[in-house]
Amino acid sequence: MALYAKLAVRNVFRNRRRTLITLAAMGFGAAAIIVFGGFVHSIYFGVRESTIRSQVGHIQIYRKGYSEKGNLAPYDYLIADYPALREALQRLPHVRTVTARLGFSGLVSTGDTTTAFVGAGVVPEGEMNLSALAVIVDGNELASRDPRGVTLGVGLARAFGVKPGDDLTLLTTTKAGAINALAVKVRGVWESGEKAYDDRFLRVGLPEAQRVLDLESGEVQSIVLLLDATDNTAAVRARIEQLIRERGLDLEIRTWDDLALRYHQVRELFGRIFAVLTLIVSVMVVFGITNTMTMAIFERTREIGTVMALGTRRRGVVAMFVLEGFVLGVLGALAGLALGVVLAKAISAIGIQLPPPPGSTRGFTVQIFVVPAVLAQAAQLSIVAATLASLYPAWRAARVNVVEALRHV
Amino acid sequence: MDDRVAVEHVSKTYRLGNVGVTALDDVSFSVATGEFVAIAGPSGSGKTTLLNLIGCLDTPTSGEIRIDGEAVSALSAGARADLRARKLGFVFQTFNLIPVLTAWENVEYPLLIHPREGRDRRARVAAALEQVGLRDRARHRPPELSGGQQQRVAIARALVGEPALVLADEPTANLDSATGRDIVELMRSLNRERRVTFVFSTHDPRIMSVADRLLEISDGRLR
Numbered sequence: 001m002a003l004y005a006k007l008a009v010r011n012v013f014r015n016r017r018r019t020l021i022t023l024a025a026m027g028f029g030a031a032a033i034i035v036f037g038g039f040v041h042s043i044y045f046g047v048r049e050s051t052i053r054s055q056v057g058h059i060q061i062y063r064k065g066y067s068e069k070g071n072l073a074p075y076d077y078l079i080a081d082y083p084a085l086r087e088a089l090q091r092l093p094h095v096r097t098v099t100a101r102l103g104f105s106g107l108v109s110t111g112d113t114t115t116a117f118v119g120a121g122v123v124p125e126g127e128m129n130l131s132a133l134a135v136i137v138d139g140n141e142l143a144s145r146d147p148r149g150v151t152l153g154v155g156l157a158r159a160f161g162v163k164p165g166d167d168l169t170l171l172t173t174t175k176a177g178a179i180n181a182l183a184v185k186v187r188g189v190w191e192s193g194e195k196a197y198d199d200r201f202l203r204v205g206l207p208e209a210q211r212v213l214d215l216e217s218g219e220v221q222s223i224v225l226l227l228d229a230t231d232n233t234a235a236v237r238a239r240i241e242q243l244i245r246e247r248g249l250d251l252e253i254r255t256w257d258d259l260a261l262r263y264h265q266v267r268e269l270f271g272r273i274f275a276v277l278t279l280i281v282s283v284m285v286v287f288g289i290t291n292t293m294t295m296a297i298f299e300r301t302r303e304i305g306t307v308m309a310l311g312t313r314r315r316g317v318v319a320m321f322v323l324e325g326f327v328l329g330v331l332g333a334l335a336g337l338a339l340g341v342v343l344a345k346a347i348s349a350i351g352i353q354l355p356p357p358p359g360s361t362r363g364f365t366v367q368i369f370v371v372p373a374v375l376a377q378a379a380q381l382s383i384v385a386a387t388l389a390s391l392y393p394a395w396r397a398a399r400v401n402v403v404e405a406l407r408h409v
Numbered sequence: 410m411d412d413r414v415a416v417e418h419v420s421k422t423y424r425l426g427n428v429g430v431t432a433l434d435d436v437s438f439s440v441a442t443g444e445f446v447a448i449a450g451p452s453g454s455g456k457t458t459l460l461n462l463i464g465c466l467d468t469p470t471s472g473e474i475r476i477d478g479e480a481v482s483a484l485s486a487g488a489r490a491d492l493r494a495r496k497l498g499f500v501f502q503t504f505n506l507i508p509v510l511t512a513w514e515n516v517e518y519p520l521l522i523h524p525r526e527g528r529d530r531r532a533r534v535a536a537a538l539e540q541v542g543l544r545d546r547a548r549h550r551p552p553e554l555s556g557g558q559q560q561r562v563a564i565a566r567a568l569v570g571e572p573a574l575v576l577a578d579e580p581t582a583n584l585d586s587a588t589g590r591d592i593v594e595l596m597r598s599l600n601r602e603r604r605v606t607f608v609f610s611t612h613d614p615r616i617m618s619v620a621d622r623l624l625e626i627s628d629g630r631l632r
Contacts, residue, residue, distance in 0.1 A: 003521040010509035306505040309466055310566075311494020312522050313487050402466045406501070 004316065008323035011296065012331070022292045022328060023335050026386070029281035030336020030378040031343055036277055037374030038344045040270045042367040047266045048230065048256070054134040054192040056259040057097075057224035058233050059240065061085075064252045066221070074103065075175040078219045079251065085223060088247075092239050094232040099126025100220035102209045106172030108202065110160055117156065119170065119202050121209020130226050139164030139188030147205050149187030155199030157189040164188060170204070174214035182212040193362040194262075230256070278377075282385045285332070289325055289389035297321065297397045304397055305405025314398035321397050325390020329383035336378055344368035412475070413574050413606045414440040414463055419472035421458050421629075432458040434629040435472070440574070443604040445597060447611055447620035455629040456610035457578055463608060464497055464576045465489040477573050494523035498567025500577035500609070504559040506551040512538065512562045513547040519570045537565040540603075541595060557588035564595060568605065577609035581616060593619060 012019055052058055062070065066077035079085065082100050089098045102121035107114050124142035138157070142149050150168060152160075162168065163186065170182040184204060192198055210217060227236055233255050244251050256263075297304070304317055345368075352366040421433040433455045440446050448456050461467040462474055465481050466489075474481050476496055481489065493499075498519075506515045517534045538544045541561035551559055560580060567575045577596070581589030593616050599605050617623050625632045 003518070006514075007507070007509065014509055302503075302505065303507055306501070306507070307518070307522075308490065309464065309493060309499050310519050310522065311490050311492075311497075313490045316522060403461050406466070406505070 001319070004320045004323050005327075007320055008327045011300075011324055012327050015296070015299075018292060018295070019328070019331075022288050023332050025288045026285050026328070026332025026382050027335030027339050029284050030333060030382050031340035033278060033281055033378040033381065034336065034340025034370075034374055035343050035347065035368055037274060037377065038340075038368035038371055039366065040274055041369045041371045041374065043270060044263070044267055045369065046364065046367075048260065048263050050193060051260040051263050052230060052256045053130060053226070054194070055197065056256050057099075057130055058227045058230060058256050059225040059237060060254045060259065061089075061223040061225070061240065061251050062221065062254070064250045067252060067254060070221070074221060075213065075215070078215065078221060079223060080216070080218055082218050082220045082223065085249075088243060089223065089225060089240070092236060092243075094227045094229070094236050095225055096228050097126055097129040097224075097226040099123045099130060099224050099226075100206060101222045101224060102206060102213070102215070102220050103222075104172050104209060104213055106170060108156075108160075109169045109171065110162065110166070111169070113160060115156075115159065116200070117170070117202050118200050119172075119204060119209070121206040121213075122203050123206050126224075127203065130224060134190045134192035136188045137191050139186065141188055142203060142205055143187070144205065146187060147208055148183070148185050149205065150184040151188040151190055151203045152186060153198035153201045154189050154191040155195065156202060157186070159199070162186050170202075170212065172212055174212070176214060178214075180212050180214070182208060184208070191362070193356075233257070278381060282381060285329075285382060285385040286389040289328060289386045290393060292328070293321060293325055293390045293393035294396075296324070297393050301400060301405045301408035304400055305402050305408065308400075308402045309406065317398040318391075318394045321394035322387060322390050325394070326383065326387045328390075329386025332386060333379035333382035336382055337375055340375070340378060341370055344370050412439040413442050413444070413477060414608065415473075415475040415478075416459075416463065417473045417475070419459075419462060419469045419474060421455075421462060421467070422470045431629050433462070433469075436626075436629070436631055437472075438624060438631060440606060440608055442606055443600070444606055444608075445600045445619075445621045446608045446624060447617050447622070448608065448624045448626060449611060449617050450626040451612060454627045456626055458629075459626065460576050460578050460608070460610055463574075464499060465493050491523065494519060494570070496573040498570065498572040498575040500560070500563050500567050500575065500580045502579040502582045504551070504556070504563050504583070506559055506562055506566075508551050511548050511550050512543060512554065512565075515551070515562055516565045516569050519566060523570070533569055537569040538562075540568065540599065541565045555588075556584050557591060560584065560588075560592050561595065564592070564599070568599065568603075572605075574606045574608065577607065579610055579612070581611065581613060586615075589613065590615065 063077040063079050070077045086098050089095060100123055105118045108117040124144050128141055137154055142151055166186045168184050168186060170184060172180060174180050210219065227233060237253055237255055240253055308317065347366060348368050354364055354366055356363050416436055416438050419433055419436045423430045423432055436459065448459060450456050462469050468482050481492065484492065513534060516537050517530065520530050520533065538547055541564050543558060543561050546554060546558060581592050584592060596607055597619055600607050611617060
């Protein structure tokens with residue numbers, strides 16, 4: 001085998017120009033995978049973090065049963081003792097922010113026009129940390145000292161034509177089912193970048209929401225936790241589960257992974273596009289290698305005859321050429337890694353601006369992550385495709401008639 | 410039996426389209442250990458076909474060939490490859506060294522494809538190169554060697570496995586006459602000193618004259 005490996009390496013460098021062209025094609029293919037894969041991962045990351053930070057947080061805690069039945073009877077599944085829980089959760093490692101929400105919905109009216117809204121009663125200070133990506137574009141954030149304030153999504157504000165300082169009336173039903181109204185003043189307008197959210201959502205202070213729904217002051221629907229890093233989600237979840245067991249609490253936990261539906265849709269979509277690209281590159285590599293190996297074998301027909309005359313068996317000839325394909329694959333992978341990483345860094349450094357993606361209102365700057373898993377995948381693809389692609393030419397080489405091969409010029 | 414090679418009523422017919430072409434027609438002879446046998450005849454007379462058959466590169470249409478008493482025509486392709494590695498050495502008209510390997514590595518090749526235990530490979534490669542007078546060219550690759558030197562390397566490669574028989578198909582045809590004579594003298598001296606059995610084809614009368622025995626072939630038959 002050492003002999004065949006030596007022959008493979010030397011033969012690869014025999015026709016330098018052809019080898020370089022083949023390696024260039026393979027390198028570009030692998031680099032395309034690395035760059036596109038890195039881009040896709042940066043999108044995953046962006047969507048994940050924006051979803052977490054503008055909406056769902058890392059971890060949400062509800063009264064047990066809320067996820068399944070809370071939609072129909074939201075006020076039957078309330079957490080009763082938020083202040084005590086907040087105390088305990090705040091002490092857990094990696095937890096940055098603990099805040100509570102109370103969802104409700106109803107109609108919002110200026111007096112002239114009325115439309116449906118989805119609202120959240122929030123703790124202004126807590127929510128400010130959590131909505132890092134929902135930026136105020138007009139007016140101010142909610143504040144505890146301004147209990148009547150409301151902030152609207154930019155789409156909702158635009159539809160109404162309201163601006164900070166304007167009065168609105170919120171109509172909703174209390175826990176018991178009675179109609180109740182709340183007079184509020186627009187304090188600010190925010191934009192999360194996600195159109196569905198910006199068009200329909202508004203926020204008021206938690207005490208106001210509790211009041212209009214006729215709830216106790218400790219009652220909330222969900223507790224939302226923001227951590228120092230997304231990677232710590234599982235660890236913190238385990239700690240909370242332990243806490244729930246120890247105290248015998250009637251609670252359930254959801255993490256961002258369960259809640260960020262759009263994140264999974266984006267992954268699904270880009271995952272498929274990436275698979276198609278991978279397939280295209282594989283086909284490219286296979287054709288390139290098949291062509292190179294077929295030419296190499298044709299040129300070396302007499303050598304094949306010679307080594308077979310000297311007693312090399314057919315499988316030895318196969319090994320010789322498959323190893324050559326493997327060596328080409330490894331070199332192509334190395335070229336691709338170098339080129340891909342350089343391109344990824346360069347494109348990120350240049351900072352290309354892209355228009356808003358579907359369902360979003362904000363454009364973004366192209367970032368290409370250098371992802372070890374993608375690098376490994378690109379390298380593996382080059383090597384495996386090159387090795388497999390050389391199998392057929394190698395098999396053909398080993399089938400030559402020795403006498404005819406020796407006569408070949 | 411002392412015969413290295415026994416060729417028994419061997420015929421070889423090729424098909425060219427619908428026509429059968431007889432390249433060899435009922436050829437029989439034997440070669441004893443240590444013999445230096447030339448096969449002579451014009452182009453297309455069947456010399457190369459005969460050497461290919463003895464060299465187990467091809468199989469006869471009828472008849473049998475024995476190498477050291479072993480019948481070869483029924484062997485599988487793999488078994489014939491092993492037999493070639495074990496018992497035969499080849500010298501080609503066009504030298505046929507592997508261009509990406511050095512002289513040393515070319516000579517070493519047969520020992521690597523069919524490893525033999527308990528023998529010092531390096532010593533044998535060195536000895537083979539010494540015998541052909543190219544010890545100092547071991548690190549050179551074929552393109553850096555003259556035709557005569559390349560053919561010497563090829564002879565060292567043929568000898569290194571201590572074969573029962575060395576087959577040489579027109580070994581001097583691509584060399585000038587002086588170099589050709591050197592090559593033949595080298596083969597002759599290896600034959601005399603080391604009792605290596607040689608069977609070679611040629612149409613050069615000066616080379617025929619040094620052979621122990623001359624087998625003349627024309628139109629596929631021995632004369």
